[in-house]
Amino acid sequence: MSRIIVTASTRMELSELLVATSASALPGAGHVPLHRAEIGGTEILLALTGIGKVNAASAATLLCERYTPDLMINTGCGGAFTGAGLAVGDLAIADSECLADEGVQTPSGWRGLDLIGIPVYEGRGERLFNRIPLDREVARRALDCATVSGFSAIMGPFLTVSTCSGTAVQGEELLRRFPGICENMEGGAVAQVALMYGIPSLEVRGISNMVEDRDLSRWNLKRAVGEVQRFLALYLEQAAAPHPGPCCK
Numbered sequence: 001m002s003r004i005i006v007t008a009s010t011r012m013e014l015s016e017l018l019v020a021t022s023a024s025a026l027p028g029a030g031h032v033p034l035h036r037a038e039i040g041g042t043e044i045l046l047a048l049t050g051i052g053k054v055n056a057a058s059a060a061t062l063l064c065e066r067y068t069p070d071l072m073i074n075t076g077c078g079g080a081f082t083g084a085g086l087a088v089g090d091l092a093i094a095d096s097e098c099l100a101d102e103g104v105q106t107p108s109g110w111r112g113l114d115l116i117g118i119p120v121y122e123g124r125g126e127r128l129f130n131r132i133p134l135d136r137e138v139a140r141r142a143l144d145c146a147t148v149s150g151f152s153a154i155m156g157p158f159l160t161v162s163t164c165s166g167t168a169v170q171g172e173e174l175l176r177r178f179p180g181i182c183e184n185m186e187g188g189a190v191a192q193v194a195l196m197y198g199i200p201s202l203e204v205r206g207i208s209n210m211v212e213d214r215d216l217s218r219w220n221l222k223r224a225v226g227e228v229q230r231f232l233a234l235y236l237e238q239a240a241a242p243h244p245g246p247c248c249k
């Protein structure tokens with residue numbers, strides 16, 4: 001039986017998927033609250049990681065070790081960078097992730113881990129400093145699936161940060177470091193762990209806010225998590241079907 005694991009940092013980012021897949025609690029995953037569903041002979045595990053890179057990496061490691069999934073999907077909400085073509089309620093699909101605040105603050109500005117010369121990952125002929133590649137084919141198929149299903153979605157590079165950017169100036173600073181369409185706090189960690197285990201991974205987020213001067217009245221978490229879970233319910237149905245639909249061809 002093939003197995004897909006979906007991770008999110010908070011309960012609200014999984015709650016609609018739990019209902020849509022009729023998932024039931026699965027004990028035995030240590031500190032990671034886990035639910036299990038089955039769609040067309042594929043096992044779907046839905047895991048709550050907690051916020052931030054440490055929680056996400058710890059949960060992803062436990063899940064890869066214990067359940068060896070065929071695909072890891074990281075989901076939730078995220079902030080869109082101005083000019084990326086995204087609005088609140090849209091979907092963002094990652095073609096790569098980036099640990100965007102791991103580096104060095106020098107007198108002449110911020111520099112990435114390449115300045116230190118110590119990669120976060122070394123293997124399979126690659127030395128990765130900040131940028132973590134994701135499976136582009138899986139991402140492209142997810143984008144096609146979203147687009148044909150009527151979602152407003154864009155694919156591009158994601159940035160993972162420890163400090164949520166609450167100013168437009170900080171957003172501009174991050175974009176000077178790396179290209180990006182969407183900011184979040186867990187994706188780079190899940191992508192790095194999946195890469196270490198050789199497991200393909202996909203990251204899809206609903207846009208809850210723009211990366212701008214913090215104004216919670218302009219955020220819409222409910223809409224963002226609603227849209228992305230509605231999409232993932234459809235994606236999982238197609239990915240798990242005995243004769244995979246357009247998401248998976």
Ligand SMILES: O=C(O)c1cccc(C(=O)CC[C@H]2O[C@@H](n3cnc4c(=O)[nH]cnc43)[C@H](O)[C@@H]2O)c1
Nearest residue numbers: 009051052077078079164165183184185186208209
């Ligand atoms: O600033 C607040 O008061 C506030 C209230 C509710 C939620 C938040 C979040 O920052 C949610 C963090 C959560 O969602 C992801 N996320 C969503 N938007 C962003 C963002 O602009 N930058 C970074 N992360 C974001 C993140 O992955 C967390 O899991 C704040």
